[in-house]
Amino acid sequence: MTARNFREYLAENRLPTIWCPGCGNGIVLKAIAGAFADLGLDRRKTAAVSGIGCWGWADDYLAVNAFHGTHGRALAFATGIKLANPELTVVVLMGDGDGATIGGNHLIHAARRNVDLTAVVVNNYNYGMTGGQYSGTTPRGSITSTSPLGHVEDPFDLCALTAAAGAPFVARGSVCGGENLRALIRRGLEHRGFSFVEAASVCPTHFGRRNGLRTAVEAFSWLRDHSLSRKRAAGLSEEELHGKQVLGVFADRQSEDYGTRYRKAAEALRGEGESS
Template identity: 55%
Template sequence: MATYKDYMLFDKLPHTWCAGCGDGIVLQSIAAVFADMELDKHDIALVSGIGCFGRVDDYLDINCMHVTHGRALPAATGIALANPNLNVLVTMGDGDGTTIGGNHLIHCARRNINLTAIIANNYNYGQTGGQYSATTPTNSITSTSPYGHVEQNFDICKLAEAAGAGYVARATTYNPVQLRKLIRGGIEHKGFSLIEVMVACPTHYGRYNKQGEAARMMQLMNDQSVSVEKAAKMTPEELEGRLITGCIVNKDRDDYYTKYKRIIDEQNIDK
């Protein structure tokens, strides 16, 4: 029986992430889902961008492609359309996936490309010095907002849902069991899937905002979390500052490849 170890490159360890970073938890969760689903390594393609979480591909023994900052989704789109039988995953951070690559995220969701995007959100550009990103909470301290961040941040899951994503979910690294369940749900979903994972960054964001060590940061994330079911019974005021976790959206519609193929078949276009 396969385990997560069968999908890992242990000769590449130890990893380069900071002590206490949650990216390692997400990495193991992804590999564990591959094992649970008994996926053939040749049937998986993972595309990563630049940033802390973009290093995931360094440690996985599968087909991987490392691309430029913010461009992981268009590269993955090409792979998914060229070979619809592959399980295509994209690993990005909040800076890579929503700040630099935000436009691609919107269009990938509205086109309903059949791939699974996993975004590790640590509220800053962790790899390059802790600058603020599009998800950095207002008033937070970062290396580029030492007096408090004045910009309005946005909710990744709400953005993806508004753009048309058929599967949208959120988890924290405090709860890896839920995380694995949601990642599997995203892979099994036909169409564009997005899983946002809240990840602690004790080196930059946590230190600047006096949130303590990694364990305390994870506890804070858990204290902020509220399930989708409980959130449905709460008022907007009660949900202020909370993290809604679980499967937020799960609806079926034809993915891009299926719709395009139907048009070709109906019009008898020579492929």
């Protein structure tokens, strides 16, 4: 494996992106291209599968095979793509609305099945593309276009959710630490089985603006001030951790992936057929 330059994995002819100035998406895009480069992935054997949303546009900017599916269904398409062509490295790009709200059921079942995919969910705490409605990860008390009085629900902790559903590799990084995010995505890609990497991010245009963060710099500062490492989080009470993003690796274990088990079962059946 030869490390390459991250630019080789960017479709530079499509830049600049359509994303708002100050959006966190660009940092995650660079982290993914960087992780591909670190592993020297063959672009013809790499596929990016996305759903719908601002982040769902990301596959357009990656110089690898791409499939742009429907909202909430990226993991279903990605599962089919990986099973049909196990040689592919498949990365699945979803927002928190896409991957964890409308697509929440696909997320927990992909984790449980342990399909060999790397899911990168950009969590910007709202539906960016459609005007900033609340999603399954919007923090309690936040103002969104559909919670003008302050959101009354508690959010999913996506890492706890996917780890509990059985994902063998689970991690959370942040757009305030692009290099760390790159390393987590690289580890996810290297891990055989379902890897879930959450990128805590910012949507200054909707979530930021409605919550008193007047500029992208203020939105990034908010995220930085509300994030802490697992080490620092250890020992803090639930109340102290309320509204905080805990960054780190939450699961890292080996478990035979779905495709391998499926192929073994099919081969065993074929063997029985030949001997009878």
